[in-house]
Amino acid sequence: MTLKAPELLLPAGSLDKMRAAYDFGADAVYAGQPRYSLRARNNEFRLEQIAQGIAEAHARGKKFFVTSNLIAHNDKVRTYLRDIEPVIECKPDAFIMADPGLIMMVKEKWPETEIHLSVQANTTNSATVKFWQKAGVSRIILSRELSLDEIAKIRQECPDMEIEVFVHGALCIAYSGRCLLSGYFNHRDPNQGTCTNACRWEYKTHDAAVDPNTGEALATGMDKGFNFDQAREEADSQFSSTCGGGQRHPKADQVYLIEEIGRPGELMPIMEDEHGTYIMNSRDLRAVEHVERLAKIGVDSLKIEGRTKSLYYVARTAQVYRRAIDDAVAGRPFNPHLITELEGLANRGYTGGLLERRPANDYQNYETGHSVLQRSHFVGEVRGYADGLAEVETKNRFAVGDTLEIIHPQGNRQVLLEKMFNLDGEPVQVAQGSPVRVRIPLQGPVEGALIARLLRPD
Secondary structure (H helix, E strand, O other), rough: OOOOOEEEEOOOOOOHHHHHHOOOOOOEEEEEEOOOOOOOOOOOOOOOHHHHHHHHHHHOOOOOEOOOOOOOHHHHHHHHHHHHHHHHHOOOOEEEOOOOHHHHHHHOOOOOOEEEEEHHOOOHHHHHHHHHHHOOOOEEOOOOOOHHHHHHHHHHHHHOOOOEEEEEEEEOOOOOOOOOOOHHHHHHHHHHHOOOHHHHHEEEEEEEEEOOOOOOOOOOOOOOOOOOOHHHHHHHHHHHHHHHHHOOOOOOOOOOEEEEOOOOOOEEEEEOOOOOOOOOOOOOOOOHHHHHHHHOOOEEEEOOOOOOHHHHHHHHHHHHHHHHHHHHOOOOOOHHHHHHHHHHEEEEEEEEEHOOOOOOOHOOOOOOOEOOOOEEEEEEEEEEEOEEEEEEEOOOEEEOOOOEEEEEOOEEEEEEEEOOOOOOOOOOOOOOOOEEEEEEEEEOOOOOEEEEEOOOOO
């Protein structure tokens, strides 16, 4: 039996990122509708860009989906049909939506419009899939909280519904999009497109006691922070036997106060139970090693998260997952080097998420709230080529003597940078970073290439 290749779906935060996604192997992209998607910030797509993107996609035989997936309050319901009508006239291949009322309104007025149910709707079972199928939805983007076996079961029980699964990118610490931290701290509602990623800020915790008269949590000490590794070791050594027997952890009902590093002295109460605290920093999802299994299950589309990520991120993930899909369809074994290549992206540590059942601490990064570069650093884009020299617009510092990786749709290669020139033809040793332009000697296909400095040459 021939394995069907799932669609590779990439994020497009701009037209340039859309083009890079297609160049490096994407079958489709998704872009946010202004005001109605979960990327209201850092979204370069307005109506004009959406129309241009759809036209370019169709000219290349690709697909373009418009994300319109917020959970609407009444003020947005009143304007929704007016604002979505010109987008529908651009003829995108589908709308990604989550709000039942908005879906109903669109299907009533434009019944032929194709709707994909957003992951924001948190679909976790086959009965819900069938419900949305009856409502006219043509594809379900399954919840990130499902295992591979659960996805396979839904595929088996709903054979005539398209299903889509996230395989790479940031994870929420709550069911997708349902986190309240950003709204609590910054009055920016995650499900209205303005999430500030408060789950990834650096926090300290302080012991607290509850005032019996007011119920208010009061600090009992401010002299030390909370060490997750130490606490985990203490819990393992002191309480594993009793907790394993079904008894509550002695600190299960403890109240703590957290202090965000940028707001010293502002203490906010949280509860901790036997499973730990819930304000944590999720690792990034990476499921490239599961592409073959997902294809065999019959998943129709593999989706990568990251509309606010860089051009380099889009190109690298598209290229890596394209190769993984092609290998799976051709019957080739999984290539572990694909994992190594993804280490070239800044990340918070990778996890297979809930696709694979692992200990809870494997999902969280307790040490840092920011991305860390493991293998390479994006340093430039090739803007022109003449006489054996590539003109590079620099993004980050690199220097003569560095090993560079040339990332191109026709294939990647590594070169040792032996010389470099400024635009006047004078030799230079260091390109300091944006917005400097330099020329470096390169051979082979280089037009449109991206360049990374290898921190750990292969």
